[in-house]
Amino acid sequence: MSQPHTRVVIIGGGPGGYEAALVAAQLGADVTVIEDSGLGGSCVLTDCVPSKTLIATASLMAAMEGTKDLGIKFDHDDASAEAVSSHAQADAPRVYARIRDLALAQSADVAARLAREGVRVIDGRGRLVRPGVVAVGDTEIRADTVLIATGARPRELPGAVPDGERLLTSRQLYDLPELPSDLVVVGSGVTGAEFASGFQALGSRVTFVSSREHVLPNEDTDAAMVVEGVFRRRGMTVLSKSRAESASRTADGVEVRLEDGRTVRGSAGDCTGVWMLASVAAMQGRIAMWHSLGEAVQPLRLGHVAATIFTEPEIAAVGASQQDVDSGKVLARAVKLPLATNARAKMDGFSDGFVKLFARRNSGIVLGGVIVAPRASDLILGVSLAVEQQLTVDEVAHTFAVYPSLTGSITEAARQLMQPADDPSR
Numbered sequence: 001m002s003q004p005h006t007r008v009v010i011i012g013g014g015p016g017g018y019e020a021a022l023v024a025a026q027l028g029a030d031v032t033v034i035e036d037s038g039l040g041g042s043c044v045l046t047d048c049v050p051s052k053t054l055i056a057t058a059s060l061m062a063a064m065e066g067t068k069d070l071g072i073k074f075d076h077d078d079a080s081a082e083a084v085s086s087h088a089q090a091d092a093p094r095v096y097a098r099i100r101d102l103a104l105a106q107s108a109d110v111a112a113r114l115a116r117e118g119v120r121v122i123d124g125r126g127r128l129v130r131p132g133v134v135a136v137g138d139t140e141i142r143a144d145t146v147l148i149a150t151g152a153r154p155r156e157l158p159g160a161v162p163d164g165e166r167l168l169t170s171r172q173l174y175d176l177p178e179l180p181s182d183l184v185v186v187g188s189g190v191t192g193a194e195f196a197s198g199f200q201a202l203g204s205r206v207t208f209v210s211s212r213e214h215v216l217p218n219e220d221t222d223a224a225m226v227v228e229g230v231f232r233r234r235g236m237t238v239l240s241k242s243r244a245e246s247a248s249r250t251a252d253g254v255e256v257r258l259e260d261g262r263t264v265r266g267s268a269g270d271c272t273g274v275w276m277l278a279s280v281a282a283m284q285g286r287i288a289m290w291h292s293l294g295e296a297v298q299p300l301r302l303g304h305v306a307a308t309i310f311t312e313p314e315i316a317a318v319g320a321s322q323q324d325v326d327s328g329k330v331l332a333r334a335v336k337l338p339l340a341t342n343a344r345a346k347m348d349g350f351s352d353g354f355v356k357l358f359a360r361r362n363s364g365i366v367l368g369g370v371i372v373a374p375r376a377s378d379l380i381l382g383v384s385l386a387v388e389q390q391l392t393v394d395e396v397a398h399t400f401a402v403y404p405s406l407t408g409s410i411t412e413a414a415r416q417l418m419q420p421a422d423d424p425s426r
C-alpha cells in the first residue's frame with residue numbers, strides 16, 4: 001500500500017496511462033489523469049481498436065470465401081454460396097461508423113472504470129512545469145509522482161505529406177466516404193500488412209510496396225511467407241525490394257514514385273519508444289506505478305512480449321525466434337506442425353499456417369513459439385504462459401488440450417520435443 005494520499009499525476013490517458021492509474025488507485029494513491037484527446041488514447045480512439053474493428057469485418061468477408069467448401073448454400077435466387085460471397089460488399093460508411101462508435105464506446109468504458117476507482121480525470125493538455133508540478137492551462141497540480149504516458153504520432157515523410165483525402169496516415173482511414181477502390185500501402189511492417197490484408201478482404205485492389213525482400217521482414221521468414229503467399233493468392237500486388245520515394249495527388253487519385261523510377265497508382269495511402277504495443281505500454285505503466293508506490297517489481301522482460309500481426313491468417317509470436325536459433329544466440333530445438341495436419345483446422349476449412357515451438361536443449365524449457373493461424377492472437381497465450389513460467393516441454397505435453405482444437409497442435413509440438421533422458425542429442 002502507498003502512503004495515504006500519495007499524489008500521482010499521469011499525463012496521457014492511453015493504455016500506458018490508464019493502466020498505471022488503475023494500479024495507483026488500487027494501492028490507495030490520490031490519482032489524477034490528464035488527457036487532451038479522449039480516454040483510451042490513440043490506442044482506443046485511432047489506432048489499435050479501430051484497426052482491429054475494421055479487421056473483424058474483413059475477416060468475416062474473407063471467411064465467406066470458403067463457405068461453399070464447407071457445404072453452405074444460401075436461399076437466394078442465385079443460390080450458390082460462391083455467388084453470395086462474390087456479391088458480398090463492404091458497406092464502407094457503416095463499417096467506418098461502427099469503428100467510430102465502438103472506439104467511443106470503449107473510451108467511455110475506460111472513463112467509467114477510472115471513475116469507479118476514484119481516479120480524477122482532467123480534460124486538457126498537461127505540461128511538466130517544474131519537478132513535482134504539472135500544469136493544465138493556468139491550474140497547477142502538485143504531485144509526489146508524475147508519470148508521462150503521452151504516446152506517439154505517425155511519422156510524416158517529407159515527400160508524402162498526408163492531406164487526409166488521398167494521402168492518408170493510419171489515423172485518417174476511417175473518415176473516408178467510401179472504400180478506396182485502389183489502395184497503395186507503403187511499408188512492409190505490421191501496420192502496413194494489417195491494413196493491406198484488411199482492405200483487400202473488404203474489396204479494395206491493394207498494391208503493397210515493401211522495401212525489403214518480403215513482407216514482415218522482422219518476423220520468422222516461414223511465418224511471413226505464409227502471409228505473403230495468401231496475399232498474392234487473393235490477388236494483392238506485392239512489390240518487394242521497392243522503396244517508395246514520394247507520393248503525390250493526381251487529378252483522380254495518387255501516384256507513388258519508387259526509387260527505381262517506377263510509379264504505382266492508387267485512389268487513396270509510444271513515448272519511451274521501447275516496443276510500440278498497447279500491451280507493452282500498459283505493462284510499463286503498471287510496473288512504473290508498482291515501483292513508485294513501493295511494491296516489488298520485475299523489470300519489463302521484452303523477450304517475453306507476445307505480439308500478433310492481425311493479417312489473414314494472423315501471426316502471433318512470443319520469446320525466441322527462428323533467427324535466434326539459426327544464429328546460435330539460443331541453443332534450442334524446434335518443431336513445426338503445419339495446420340494442414342490438425343483435425344480442427346480441416347473441419348474449419350483452412351490449411352494455411354503452422355504451430356512452431358522452440359525448447360532449450362538439455363532442459364527442454366520452452367523458449368518461444370510462433371503460431372500462424374486464424375485467431376493466433378488467442379492461441380498464443382498457452383505458449384506465452386509456458387515462456388513466462390519457464391515450463392518444460394514435458395510439462396506442456398502433459399497438459400490437456402481439447403480434441404479437436406488448434407491448441408492440440410501446441411501440446412503435440414511439445415510432445416515431439418520431448419526426449420528420453422539418455423538421448424545423446426539432448
Ligand SMILES: Cc1cc2nc3c(=O)[nH]c(=O)nc-3n(C[C@H](O)[C@H](O)[C@H](O)COP(=O)(O)OP(=O)(O)OC[C@H]3O[C@@H](n4cnc5c(N)ncnc54)[C@H](O)[C@@H]3O)c2cc1C
Nearest residue numbers: 012014015016036041042043047048126151276277278281
Ligand atoms: C494502426 C495501429 C494499430 C495498432 N494495433 C495494435 C494492436 O493490435 N495491438 C497492440 O498491442 N498495439 C497496437 N498498436 C500500438 C498501440 O496503439 C500503442 O502501442 C499504444 O497506443 C501505446 O499506448 P500509450 O498509452 O503509450 O499511448 P497512446 O495510446 O498514444 O495514448 C497517449 C495519450 O496521451 C495524450 N497526450 C499526449 N500528450 C499529452 C499532453 N501533453 N497532455 C494530455 N494528454 C496528452 C494523447 O492525446 C493520447 O491520447 C497499434 C498502433 C497503430 C498505429
